[in-house]
Amino acid sequence: MTSDAEAAAIGRARKGSSEDFARLVGEHQQAVRGFLRRLLGNHADADDLAQEAFLAAWRKMAEFRGGEDFRAWIMGIAWRKWLTGRRGETRRRARETETWRDAPTQTTDRPDDRLDAAALLGELPDDQRAAVALCLAGGFSHGEAAGILGLPLGTVKSHVARGRARLLELMGGADDAI
Amino acid sequence: MTQSDTLLDRLWASDAPPARDPAFVIAVMERTARASAAREWLNLGLATLAGGALAWAGAPILSDVASRATGGLDSPQLVMASVIVASLAGLYALAGGARELGFGLRD
Numbered sequence: 108m109t110s111d112a113e114a115a116a117i118g119r120a121r122k123g124s125s126e127d128f129a130r131l132v133g134e135h136q137q138a139v140r141g142f143l144r145r146l147l148g149n150h151a152d153a154d155d156l157a158q159e160a161f162l163a164a165w166r167k168m169a170e171f172r173g174g175e176d177f178r179a180w181i182m183g184i185a186w187r188k189w190l191t192g193r194r195g196e197t198r199r200r201a202r203e204t205e206t207w208r209d210a211p212t213q214t215t216d217r218p219d220d221r222l223d224a225a226a227l228l229g230e231l232p233d234d235q236r237a238a239v240a241l242c243l244a245g246g247f248s249h250g251e252a253a254g255i256l257g258l259p260l261g262t263v264k265s266h267v268a269r270g271r272a273r274l275l276e277l278m279g280g281a282d283d284a285i
Numbered sequence: 286m287t288q289s290d291t292l293l294d295r296l297w298a299s300d301a302p303p304a305r306d307p308a309f310v311i312a313v314m315e316r317t318a319r320a321s322a323a324r325e326w327l328n329l330g331l332a333t334l335a336g337g338a339l340a341w342a343g344a345p346i347l348s349d350v351a352s353r354a355t356g357g358l359d360s361p362q363l364v365m366a367s368v369i370v371a372s373l374a375g376l377y378a379l380a381g382g383a384r385e386l387g388f389g390l391r392d
Contacts, residue, residue: 125314125317125318128314128317129310129313129314132309132310132313132314133305133306133307133310136302136306136309136310136313137301137302137303137304137306140302140309141297141300141301141302144300144302145300154302154309157309158309158312158313158316159316161313161316161317162313162316162317162320165317165320166320224296224297224299224300225300227296243293243297244293244297244300271289271293274293274296275289275292275293278292278296280288280289280292
């Protein structure tokens with residue numbers, strides 16, 4: 108979808124067009140689900156939370172300001188949804204821990220890679236994992252990630268650098284970009 | 286692209302959702318439709334209660350007005366009740382309920 112087409116779809120979705128909102132969901136679902144999968148380490152929980160994030164976005168469409176980046180906006184909603192769930196449910200937290208351990212048993216086309224992604228990302232602290240998921244996996248700039256996560260720019264840069272180094276260390280490779 | 290970048294790209298690719306997933310989009314739209322319908326039904330219920338309470342409170346006046354307005358009809362209350370229900374339905378339709386219920390009046 109071109110930026111003009113997206114802006115037009117956003118305008119119509121703000122006026123209540125569910126067809127246009129469905130187009131926006133289709134366009135951004137991969138980014139939102141990917142981000143949440145990397146945070147949660149569990150596909151089913153991540154997809155459920157992604158649906159909740161899109162539902163919240165649908166309710167808040169009127170609040171969306173023109174000129175704002177829609178993908179960054181919906182990622183911010185997803186991040187806050189995840190934070191709310193994490194803070195409110197200690198039991199869920201325990202289940203997430205189990206999820207990291209259970210990752211090898213999940214069905215996937217490439218079980219070995221899935222195991223690596225879930226286990227490796229699970230080694231990072233939450234904020235660091237989120238910054239890495241946005242900047243390294245999602246292609247967001249440090250500034251965009253800082254806006255989404257509500258963290259200072261310097262903190263995000265630090266999280267990304269440390270997270271990258273830690274991941275590469277865990278994967279057995281040195282960071283040759285430095 | 287460095288070897289580290291390639292390694293990380295492989296990691297992200299292993300965990301990426303599909304670029305196109307109609308089933309996920311449908312699931313989201315089902316949830317939005319259910320939420321919208323629930324909200325509309327709640328609004329309709331509240332409007333009905335409010336309308337009923339108003340009609341009950343204003344019954345003596347309304348009854349008197351209805352008697353004068355309907356002249357020789359046997360049941361002026363029935364006429365007034367119909368007017369009230371029609372007014373509420375009209376207001377609800379104007380407020381967007383008709384679209385949510387699929388009457389197609391707005392789209």
